[in-house]
Amino acid sequence: MRWNFVLKYHKMSGKTYSLPSEAEWEYACRAGTNTPFSFGETITTDLANYHGDYTYGSAPKGQYRKQTTDVGSFPANAFGLYDMHGNVWEWCQDTWHENYDGAPNYGSAWIDENGNNSLRMLRGGSWLNAPRYCRCAYRVRGVRDDSNDDFVGFRVVVVGPRTS
Numbered sequence: 165m166r167w168n169f170v171l172k173y174h175k176m177s178g179k180t181y182s183l184p185s186e187a188e189w190e191y192a193c194r195a196g197t198n199t200p201f202s203f204g205e206t207i208t209t210d211l212a213n214y215h216g217d218y219t220y221g222s223a224p225k226g227q228y229r230k231q232t233t234d235v236g237s238f239p240a241n242a243f244g245l246y247d248m249h250g251n252v253w254e255w256c257q258d259t260w261h262e263n264y265d266g267a268p269n270y271g272s273a274w275i276d277e278n279g280n281n282s283l284r285m286l287r288g289g290s291w292l293n294a295p296r297y298c299r300c301a302y303r304v305r306g307v308r309d310d311s312n313d314d315f316v317g318f319r320v321v322v323v324g325p326r327t328s
Contacts, residue, residue: 218294252317
């Protein structure tokens with residue numbers, strides 16, 4: 165279902181779209197910061213949709229909405245991107261790798277053609293997760309199927325020529 169959307173959008177716009185690589189996703193999430201969240205050292209449920217009964221750092225408990233929220237319900241990061249923390253986990257192009265040893269340079273997707281292609285990278289956390297799972301650097305693997313559509317989604321990027 166996800167790729168049907170991308171293919172239809174491609175036909176409408178004439179542009180090529182893809183999932184972001186894991187490196188592209190983290191760069192976009194961080195928005196020029198080096199803190200756990202693009203908003204700083206901690207996060208609250210006024211900034212993102214996550215399981216508000218849990219806290220991170222010095223932040224207080226917050227609201228637990230128990231569902232996704234509309235995009236734009238929370239402030240954008242410094243790059244103008246919404247919901248990089250929480251709401252739904254987001255698929256990346258990359259196949260699962262335990263760590264970054266051997267990862268490609270320049271932000272390209274790391275796709276293991278000889279391994280298990282059913283395991284892919286997920287980033288961002290979701291509405292049902294504690295805030296620690298919503299950190300810029302947090303990464304998990306997921307199986308490509310449609311059984312978790314209530315807390316997993318995707319973000320597309322326009323594919324253009326690399327400048328280096």
